[in-house]
Amino acid sequence: MNQLLQSWITRQAQRRAEATAVVLGAERLSYGELEEASNRLARLLVEAGCRRGDRVCLYLPKSPAAVIGLLGILKADCAYVPIDASSPAARVAKILDASNPRLLLAAGHVVGALNDLLQNKELAVGWLGREGPQGHHFPCRFTWADVQSYSAETPVAHNTPEDIAHILFTSGSTGTPKGVVIPHANVIHFVNWAVEYFGISPDDRVSGHSPLHFDLSTFDMFGAFAAGAQLHQVPAELNLLPNKMAAFIRDAALTQWFSVPSALSYMAQFDVVKLGDFPALRRLMWCGEVFPTPSLVYWMKRLPHVTFTNLYGPTEATIASSYYTVPACPTDDKAAIPIGQPCAGEQLYVLDEQLRPVPVDEIGDLYIGGVGLSPGYWNNPEQTRAVFVPNPFATTPGERIYKTGDLAKVGADGLVYFIGRCDSQIKSRGYRIELGEIETALHALPLLQEVAVVAIDADGFEGKQICCAYVPVAETDVSPLILRKELSKAVPAYMLPSRWRAFAKLPVNANGKIDRRQLRELFQQEGTDTSPALRAFK
Numbered sequence: 001m002n003q004l005l006q007s008w009i010t011r012q013a014q015r016r017a018e019a020t021a022v023v024l025g026a027e028r029l030s031y032g033e034l035e036e037a038s039n040r041l042a043r044l045l046v047e048a049g050c051r052r053g054d055r056v057c058l059y060l061p062k063s064p065a066a067v068i069g070l071l072g073i074l075k076a077d078c079a080y081v082p083i084d085a086s087s088p089a090a091r092v093a094k095i096l097d098a099s100n101p102r103l104l105l106a107a108g109h110v111v112g113a114l115n116d117l118l119q120n121k122e123l124a125v126g127w128l129g130r131e132g133p134q135g136h137h138f139p140c141r142f143t144w145a146d147v148q149s150y151s152a153e154t155p156v157a158h159n160t161p162e163d164i165a166h167i168l169f170t171s172g173s174t175g176t177p178k179g180v181v182i183p184h185a186n187v188i189h190f191v192n193w194a195v196e197y198f199g200i201s202p203d204d205r206v207s208g209h210s211p212l213h214f215d216l217s218t219f220d221m222f223g224a225f226a227a228g229a230q231l232h233q234v235p236a237e238l239n240l241l242p243n244k245m246a247a248f249i250r251d252a253a254l255t256q257w258f259s260v261p262s263a264l265s266y267m268a269q270f271d272v273v274k275l276g277d278f279p280a281l282r283r284l285m286w287c288g289e290v291f292p293t294p295s296l297v298y299w300m301k302r303l304p305h306v307t308f309t310n311l312y313g314p315t316e317a318t319i320a321s322s323y324y325t326v327p328a329c330p331t332d333d334k335a336a337i338p339i340g341q342p343c344a345g346e347q348l349y350v351l352d353e354q355l356r357p358v359p360v361d362e363i364g365d366l367y368i369g370g371v372g373l374s375p376g377y378w379n380n381p382e383q384t385r386a387v388f389v390p391n392p393f394a395t396t397p398g399e400r401i402y403k404t405g406d407l408a409k410v411g412a413d414g415l416v417y418f419i420g421r422c423d424s425q426i427k428s429r430g431y432r433i434e435l436g437e438i439e440t441a442l443h444a445l446p447l448l449q450e451v452a453v454v455a456i457d458a459d460g461f462e463g464k465q466i467c468c469a470y471v472p473v474a475e476t477d478v479s480p481l482i483l484r485k486e487l488s489k490a491v492p493a494y495m496l497p498s499r500w501r502a503f504a505k506l507p508v509n510a511n512g513k514i515d516r517r518q519l520r521e522l523f524q525q526e527g528t529d530t531s532p533a534l535r536a537f538k
Contacts, residue, residue, distance in 0.1 A: 187318060
């Protein structure tokens, strides 16, 4: 049998059917229950017309039902496309149009949004909620009750490890989200390495902190399932409740925690971690953005019994491409924490504009190669060619490397250090955000004549603050409150600027282009002043 992501569930169910697989609040699923439920769903999906290679969208909150859904999709030889259930309808519509799914699986609070989304679109919906979709006007192909009538026997898989497991849509600079294609083999390579390196075992209780449309969730789930461990899904509402987040880690007796640094920094900011706290915790991992060294020191001083590991990698390279386990608590709050060395089968290159390695301690563009590399963007060969380029160091014809858009350097210690971004893409709260996508949405508003979106460094949960400078249309009564409300119809909440400033004219540089550097400085100097009053730029 080919090794596929769902194979881990089948294997665990055969060995330890009664062992707990997924936990969310009072809801628990054993490996046996997860296997049988996903088998039933897979058989229903095939009967509903799903075929090998089809896309099936998942439009529901993080939950045990969502895990059943994605496993059922994989077992039907299809690829799952997770959609943020809190995203505005306009963004969801773009993902549906781009992925062209055979079917959409939904549950939870999305009924109203689906009524609007599917008003003029023919797309069948499978409802995975225990209760039917009350007040729905969309075509409901089946409900959870229908799933129960199908055989629980494991279906025969026809996919290979090179087939697509999922497509993750990330922010795109043109205003249209980009779909990153990830095959089964990519995830399997990383998970096999990580389970061994992190020593994950059936005794572990692993956090499920990230939402399903975020690639860190892939390791949360399949890292736990490969080892036969318990996956404890973290309720999304805890992200803004640091005391309750700490209580969750404590009460669930988690042994492995994996999240974005902003969540950890937020907990440090509110000083919710006690000395010697979380006695069951063995390892804390972070990925997705820079973890400020002072916050790391805070955690390491309070949890001397825990091992701390920094992971780095964009979605295009599957979960993570490099790692660095911090050997001791830093004595210098300003010391940079390296992104480290490549994971097994991965390569990191720091290159100049001619794709030549830069000398030690000099800054260059960071490229990634190896087993985690995505085939590219879904139905977008032009964007794929732009950033997935031939590997000049290839030992096998056809090898490629991915231009991350990050700047880095190789230190004298041989480790790689992240320096920053070289384009308009940022990380905030762990999300990768194209500032150009926010600008595109703002430009579409008839209220604005000119707009520029920049980001500045921020303490606390965000990591980066998104700032909007704008010129209103003449004699238009527009405020940040109005703009924020209108923009929220096009982009998710985490992409909404937190700082707004109106101008009579945006500053320009010598080339006549908007001077974004000057705008960043203005917002930085402005401190916490978010006054919407018009200010003429001098």
